[in-house]
Amino acid sequence: MCDEIYFGIDIGGTAVKMGIMNSRGELFASDTASVNFDQYETPILQTVKKVSAVFIEEHPEYKDKLKAIGISATGQIDSRTGVVSGTAGHIKNWQDSRIKEEMEELFRLPVAVANDANCAALGEYWIGAARGVEDVIVITVGTGIGGGIITGGKLLSGARGIAGEMGHFSIKSDGEECTCGNRGCYERYASTTALVRMINERMKKGELKAFADNVSGKTIFEELGKGNAKLQAAVEEWIDYVADGLVSLVHIFNPSMIIISGGVSMQKELFIDPLSVKIKDRIMPAYRENLEIRQAALKNNAGLAGAIYNCICTLIEE
Ligand SMILES: [Zn+2]
CATH class of the missing domain: 3.30.420.40 (ATPase, nucleotide binding domain)
Structure with missing residues (x-):
């Protein structure tokens, strides 16, 4: 060939x-x-x-x-x-x-x-974790939140090719101001940056004991692995925010797969699995059938x- x-x-x-x-x-x-x-x-x-x-x-x-x-x-x-x-x-x-x-x-x-x-x-649809899956939401959790929506085997591109900007739909109408000019945007709550900010704030207030000089997605999950219960509760709240957005997106796009990429997606037991449970708990039954939540494959x-x-x-x- x-x-x-x-x-x-x-x-x-x-x-x-x-x-x-x-x-x-x-x-x-x-x-x-x-x-x-x-x-x-x-x-x-x-x-x-x-x-x-x-x-x-x-x-x-x-x-x-x-x-x-x-x-x-x-x-x-x-x-x-x-x-x-x-x-x-x-x-x-x-x-x-x-x-x-x-x-x-x-x-x-x-x-x-x-x-x-x-x-x-x-990329994930072509040769990665969603190969052959026609209806997929790919979400990148990192500094912000990005992603792409594939529906019927085609990328949803919108009128100007800029559709799928998932970081900027509001999950809190009276929420924090965002760089885009709106309030309560998804990425203000569900990005890794948002997680780090939330943990730092709680450490400052004394609600959480300091566990690292440099709080990052990596050090947070390392500490979680050691069984820090208070940190666990804080991270759970953050995962709830991540689920908030995805629950809405599932009802709009009815995907059969959600792919999570970004550094934190490496955390299967501590992030992807609990996220999957939270999403499935909150969506209507017909949307739950065959829905799979997976880590990205291509890095x-x-x-x-x-x-x-x-x-x-x-x-x-x-
Ligand atoms: Zn925004």
Whole structure:
């Protein structure tokens, strides 16, 4: 079988990952480079163009075989035009970057661009934990909350390709202010950042004994593993928040699988399993049948794989 060869690029807020993959999702070569080495004074797209050209020069055996380029990018990406239509605000010189146009000009190849969270979802659907599952919600729990929704085997992209922004639906109308301008957003309560903030606050108030100099998702779960009951209760509250959002999403999208990614998703017994119980307890019975809640499988390559899968799908559609 003659597989087609693709160039995948995953542009994050700190680094860009590049890789050569075939149409079966096998990765042949990869490399990463920093994009914030001078605090974004050099625009990210300029860095990406430079390092990706070098990467391809370093792998001449693939150069003439490349069929297309799939790009996953941070921020709100208009997937029809491949332009950055909105950013989280902290990345200089990124808004309005014309990724698709400039990369097509540089490489003389078709380019498809999508948001990184959506690409991560597509990666899990293509070659990861949700392979062959047509209705999936993929949620990344980390600094914020991101994700992608696959329904009927297709990514829900919305009018401008920016659907599935799960961090910013409100779970508390009178809740905390969010960077997006709304109140009570899901990620203000259910992200790893929110968990760390909550634990720090309780330690400050003396409700929890200090257990680490540097409280992080990692140190929290390490301490939980030792059987800290008070910490356990606090983490339970946080898992309730994570469940809050997912219970609503299950009723809207009726998935047969929810995939959790991000650092904390490594915690099966202490996070994924109790989360699964909480979700199933609170959804209506018909939604519960066959619903599975699982850890992501692809880790760091999900965005790259999803970018290439998105590219393959886009080429087929055109
Ligand atoms: Zn928000």
